[in-house]
Amino acid sequence: MAGSLLESFFLIFSGAALLATLAMFTRQPLLVAYILLGVLLGPYGLGWVGDVALLAQISSIGIVLLLFLIGLDMQPQALWRVLREASVVTLVSSLLFATLSAAAALLAGFTATEAAVVGAAMMFSSTIIGIKLLPTTALHHRRSGEMMVGLLLLQDFLAIFVLIVLFSSQAGTIEWRQIGVSLLGLPLLLAVTLAAVRWLLLPLLKRFDRIGEYIFLLAIGWCFAAAETAELLGLSREIGAFLAGISIATSPIAQFIALSLKPLRDFFLILFFFSLGGGFNIGLLDQVIVPALLLAALVLVAKPLIFRALLRRQSESPALAWDLGFRLGQSSEFALLIAYVAAASGLIGELASHYIQAAAIITFLLSSYIVVFNFPNPMAVSERLRRD
Template sequence: MTEHPILFTIFLIFSGAAVVATLALYARQALLISYILLGVLLGPSVAGLVNDSELVREMSNIGIMFLLFLMGLELNPRELLLLLKKTTTVTVLSSALFALCGGLIAHLFDFTLTESLIIGAAMMFSSTIIGLKLLPTTVLHHQHTGELVISILLFQDLIAILLLLALKGGSGAELSVLEIIKLVVALPLLIGISALFVKYVFFPLMKKFDTIKEYIFLITIGWCLGLAEAATSLGLSHEIGAFIAGISLATSPVSFFISENLKPLRDFFLVLFFFSLGAGFDLAMLDDVILPAALIATAMLLMKPLVFDRLLRLVGENKARSTEVGARLGQMSEFSLLLAILALESKLIGLEASYLIQLATLLTFLVSTYRVLFKYPTPIALSAKLRRD
């Protein structure tokens, strides 16, 4: 058991996931929730069988990259640019409203000004994982809905990176400004490099060896992970690099083949992601943060769908689509968790504020997942009528 800790951890996670998934399906419960619960049960707070939750979380980040890569494959670059113009107003206004609400609630519970600002900032984002995992990708009449969700999440991702850079920059204002300038230059640079590489290297190789499926699989994974690493070297995130890698291949005739073949690999790492959320939470902190966390979670669950719905209607989307996008984005984000951990490590917030953000995020994950599963088509819907892929 101790000779191969990684192998033993993988065994526990996936054997346990198979058991809880079976029980969840019989009980008509959401699989994502069962993975989080399994993490709590096997993690340090309960059984202690999986102690290195950080290792699991690092591995699970690959799943997020593949998820964004596959969603990029589904999007036409020109349509995405048009959507980003439309959703910029929606994203900026909604982020400001969510931050203001979260910060005011934190201030009411006597958190410091800095803690209240960071707690408010953590409210701004919606979950890429929940939003995209529950989004059908092969049903034509959902395509525009998916594009709206992707464009809002992508813009939020950029805002989140700016905030994380500011935290990493510490107290030096000059460093933060330099990092922001670097980010503004890095994004178009990465897009330009990827376009040239795909046109003059990737596509010619693909045409020459397109009959060898194993080669297509390998070169695709290499491209996704390679551009993700290039993005981090330029000061961006792995996720943005993977998304751009997917977008750059969206016009390829083999994009559908790539998408279908990478889905099992994506799901493998996403199980790790949801498990790591549960394993990383300390149940001993519940008594200290349960009330403010529940209040913030409730406020976000009520406010986010309504705000997105109203703002999307203002920019010309119809009522049904605006309501659905609002519901799909009606939770906090994995970026909220990262912000909480990084702010704690930087000593900008205390342990209580960090766990407040983490618990509120998990609560919104739980409730919003059920809200979408019971009302809208998803690949993992409990009802056969709503199950779409």
């Protein structure tokens, strides 16, 4: 297993370096190169990297670290204000996206149940792509970064609720008790993290702040401890990691921790995008490509327009409304998880599952192009737009 995993890492990172170099010369987004490499080397392509499921599990570490680093740079007062302002936009936009996507699935010939799952899957935007392509200065210090984090976090809460319902459907009944536990889990987790930071973490950080290795280890341990606690409370690991970051954001050593963890985060995010491409069965593509393209086009057009309209009603500036609309104008990683869970429970068939996956991946690719070539971002090939 060790040899196989090391060989997979060799193929992934050597191949990613090669394709990334070609992407830079041809002025293409690097995210696209990682996804295409997964399609090429994965089990449905050349088959050189077979255990994509294992890589997907490993790559989820990158998402946890990403949310932890975001929390490190967000003050609790600012987060609370943004969540209140973003709640109406999130609820209304999610309802509209679900309705439009479900209608598209019905027109494509899927059953009413499958259409409902498609609608639920396409409600959300990608946390990874949205934040990965947002300049660091905007993410940490500007209104656009605050609003994006608020919208994505509220979408995560909705996605968790959808997943709880889907998991419950495997047993034939909705587990209302589990839903109640999850709703109560957030304030409980917040109280536990704040207490642990005040009475345990901050004293340790203050006493040993000159030993970089210890600070790095303590930060990693705290991030994953909060993530696993959130999972036990019926929330997601990502939410736990985010709260872990917020809980120590006021510490003077927070920026040192963020700089230390950034390379580790990028390592795992490359694995994430590779596993995204590698997990798609291209053998079924000819059966779903046309309706998937239509659904992806609907998402790519509707999301920027709807987000812009709703954000303008919130008195946001036209420039900010357009910027956020396009940055959130794709499907989410949750769409892939929802498709998998719904297919495993028998709610949808294999074609419907791949319909969701194909549409989501198409939106990932095209939305990345739109942002990379038109808005300031860290991965822009144009010097005029490159910001980090």
